[in-house]
Amino acid sequence: MPWTAFTHPPDTLAILLLALTVEAAAGYPDRLYRALGHPVTWIGALIGRLDGGLNTGGQNRRRIMGVFGLVLLLAAVAGTAFGLTATAALFGNWGGLVALGLLCASLPAQRSLHDHVARVAADLRDDGxxxxxxxxxxxxxxxxxxxxxxxxxxxAIESLAENFSDGIVAPAFWIGVGGLPGGALYKAINTADSMIGHRTPRHEAYGWAAARLDDFVNLPASRLAGGLIVVAALFQSGASPGAAWRALRRDARRHRSPNAGWPEAAMAGALGLRLAGPRVYGATSVEDAWMGDGRAEAGPADVERALALYRTACLLLFGLTAVTFALVAVALL
Structure with a gap:
């Protein structure tokens, strides 16, 4: 098989279907994390080493070194991902698809996101x-x-909506486009943005390239995530797809992030809430636009409603992948 095996549809879509199924059922096992870590921790360690070695000097040098560091990061991740893909090809077509599906299951985070957000509602009820x-x-x-x-x-609801986009839909989108290399490269960019893409004195220049590239690669997924939430509201008792669509169209572009507003606005409209708005990070106040025009008083029951909507949106993502796989497979017959 060529070195590009399993990096084009429909193979990549078959890999994605298996990855989403495995991750939803099992997540990333704690025993495996304790023994080997996680791709994000491996990528994060490399980002930290590059940051420590390259992020020095004046602002112009830091920006240039940030671009250079990002190129080194992506080259290392791409080389590893293509190497693993080539190795999987040695197991044959079916064996390679299964192996890559299992590897890609570490990239989306459907189950862990659900569990973390559900814990907020549970702990509020139990421990105030x-x-x-x-x-x-x-x-x-x-x-x-x-x-x-x-x-x-x-x-919690804002985090659920935003991470549905960049923690689930985005890696799924890039796995579907490019298999393990596509998903791994996205994860490297997203992790770099979360670590160094902040407007702090240390990272404003050095992390500029990572932040801008993360904005770009999340553009398609954020729109898709917002749309999935709107459609999910059709199947959710007490949710309003019409209000979700109106909030998405009216408010998404008013968010300070070019991407986060799409799923947040759709979630806010669907649930009849107001999300985002002014908030405090550390000691810094952020004045952001409100998403949605509903009530600001949210409670644990609203978190649970958001989780139900999220589960439906995840099922729709799986269904969309399955339909796309079938259409592509038929077209290539």
């Missing part, structure tokens, strides 16, 4: 504000001590 603040601090970067119950619940 203190428990909710600890739980939500595991999934958001803002200062949890500034959040009341409504703020905790809104933060």
């Amino acid at each position: 504000l203190a428990g909710g603040r600890v739980a939500v601090s595991m999934i958001v970067g803002r200062n949890p001590e500034t959040l009341d119950e409504a703020g905790i619940c809104r933060a």
Whole structure:
């Protein structure tokens, strides 16, 4: 098989179907994480080493070194991913597809995202504000001590919506486009943005390239994620697909992020809530537009409604992948 085996549809879509199924059923096992770590931790370690070695000097040098570091990161990840793909090809067509499906199952995070957000609602009910603040601090970067119950619940729902896009739909999209190399390269870009793509004195110049590239590669997934949430509202009791669509069209582009507003606005409209808006990260206040025009007072029950909508959207993503696979396979017959 050529070195590009399993990097084009319909093979990549078959790999994605298996990856989504395995990850939804089993997540990333704790025993495996303790023994080997996770692709994100491996990528993060390399990003940290590059940051420590290259992010020095004046702002112009830092920006150039940030581009250079990003190129080195992507080259290392691409080389590893193509090497694993070539190795999987040695197992034959079916064996290679299964091996790559299992490897790609580490890239989306359907199950872990669900569990982390569900814990916020559960801990709020069981342990009050203190428990909710600890739980939500595991999934958001803002200062949890500034959040009341409504703020905790809104933060959890916002994190669910945004991470549905960049933690599930985006890796799925790029796996579908390019197999393991596509998914791994996306994960490297997204991890780099989360680590160095912040407007801090240390990373404003060095992380500029990572932040801009992350914005670009998330463009298709954020729109798709918003659309999936709108359609999911059709099947969710108490959710409004019409309000989701109106909020998405009206508010998505008002978000300070070029991508996060799409799933957040759709989620807010579907649930009759207001999300985003002014909030505090550390000691820094961020003035952002509200997504949706519903109520700001959210509670644990709203988090659970958001999770139900999220589960439906994940099923729709799987169904969309299956239909696309079938259409591509038939077209290539």
